[in-house]
Amino acid sequence: MTTAFYSHPDCRGHDMGAGHPECPARLDAIEDHLIATGLAVALERREAPAVEMAALGRAHSSGFVAELRDVLERVAARGEPCAIDPDTVAAPGTWAAAVRAAGAAVAATDAVIDGAVANAFCAVRPPGHHATRDHAMGFCFFNNVAVAARHALDVRGLERVAIVDFDVHHGNGTEDIIAGDERVLMVSIFQHPLYPYSGAVPMGTNMVNVPVPPYSRGAQVRELIEANWMERLDAFAPEMIFVSAGFDAHRDDDLGQLGLVEADYTWITQRVKAVADKHAQGRIVSCLEGGYNLGALARSVAAHLRVLIGA
Numbered sequence: 001m002t003t004a005f006y007s008h009p010d011c012r013g014h015d016m017g018a019g020h021p022e023c024p025a026r027l028d029a030i031e032d033h034l035i036a037t038g039l040a041v042a043l044e045r046r047e048a049p050a051v052e053m054a055a056l057g058r059a060h061s062s063g064f065v066a067e068l069r070d071v072l073e074r075v076a077a078r079g080e081p082c083a084i085d086p087d088t089v090a091a092p093g094t095w096a097a098a099v100r101a102a103g104a105a106v107a108a109t110d111a112v113i114d115g116a117v118a119n120a121f122c123a124v125r126p127p128g129h130h131a132t133r134d135h136a137m138g139f140c141f142f143n144n145v146a147v148a149a150r151h152a153l154d155v156r157g158l159e160r161v162a163i164v165d166f167d168v169h170h171g172n173g174t175e176d177i178i179a180g181d182e183r184v185l186m187v188s189i190f191q192h193p194l195y196p197y198s199g200a201v202p203m204g205t206n207m208v209n210v211p212v213p214p215y216s217r218g219a220q221v222r223e224l225i226e227a228n229w230m231e232r233l234d235a236f237a238p239e240m241i242f243v244s245a246g247f248d249a250h251r252d253d254d255l256g257q258l259g260l261v262e263a264d265y266t267w268i269t270q271r272v273k274a275v276a277d278k279h280a281q282g283r284i285v286s287c288l289e290g291g292y293n294l295g296a297l298a299r300s301v302a303a304h305l306r307v308l309i310g311a
């Protein structure tokens with residue numbers, strides 16, 4: 001059984017302008033490094049399909065989906081970008097990228113549940129974990145992980161899924177969508193205070209939010225994960241695990257002030273995989289979120305993938 005690697009050329013077509021850290025080169029850096037390290041040959045490459053509108057409607061309000069589609073299709077037709085918030089730009093290629101990003105997460109979920117692959121990584125953009133039920137924000141348009149988790153529950157009939165978020169920023173969008181949905185346990189770490197300045201007080205009993213002070217290093221983060229995530233994940237016994245895989249808590253990433261290194265991403269992935277192997281038949285779907293230092297991003301994704309592959 002193999003690890004699937006989902007992506008699509010359209011995910012590179014979403015370009016928020018010169019100098020924007022959430023840039024198409026992120027995916028090139030990942031792919032180049034996978035080729036250079038020989039990891040690419042160990043992955044089963046799959047093309048991400050476009051998501052169905054009904055799948056988006058399981059995590060977002062139908063009004064939001066219709067409105068965002070309208071805005072993004074008009075931007076694509078006009079060929080001129082339009083700012084959604086100070087950090088988030090709807091560009092002509094955004095709609096095509098966003099439907100492939102969410103579509104990758106849903107297709108990966110199906111492939112893993114069907115047993116076609118052991119687990120999957122979605123190298124996609126735009127990222128998703130800041131997208132709330134009703135708002136695009138923070139470089140995110142649709143919440144890829146929440147859409148996939150709801151697909152697993154509502155369409156594929158799973159009863160319990162976990163969402164693990166180790167991006168340096170709090171996954172406020174995912175929390176907004178799944179807080180109070182007792183079929184989902186979300187565990188996260190994030191620097192606090194930092195954008196979007198939420199998460200210190202969890203919005204539901206199914207949320208395990210672990211704020212981490214700036215300048216914390218790997219050892220402290222590992223201790224907090226061990227103490228706060230592991231018992232809850234074990235007791236919850238998820239049938240599948242979704243990962244919001246952001247690599248911007250890396251020491252070399254300028255968007256946060258945490259000090260993780262590649263070995264910490266290896267360790268976190270091993271801890272998540274241990275839960276998946278014990279309770280969830282190894283089922284993991286991991287989706288790229290942040291990670292803006294290109295070299296650190298590429299090396300950290302490789303570390304994450306090595307564990308998923310079992311190399």
Ligand SMILES: [Zn+2]
Nearest residue numbers: 167169248290
């Ligand atoms: Zn982030």
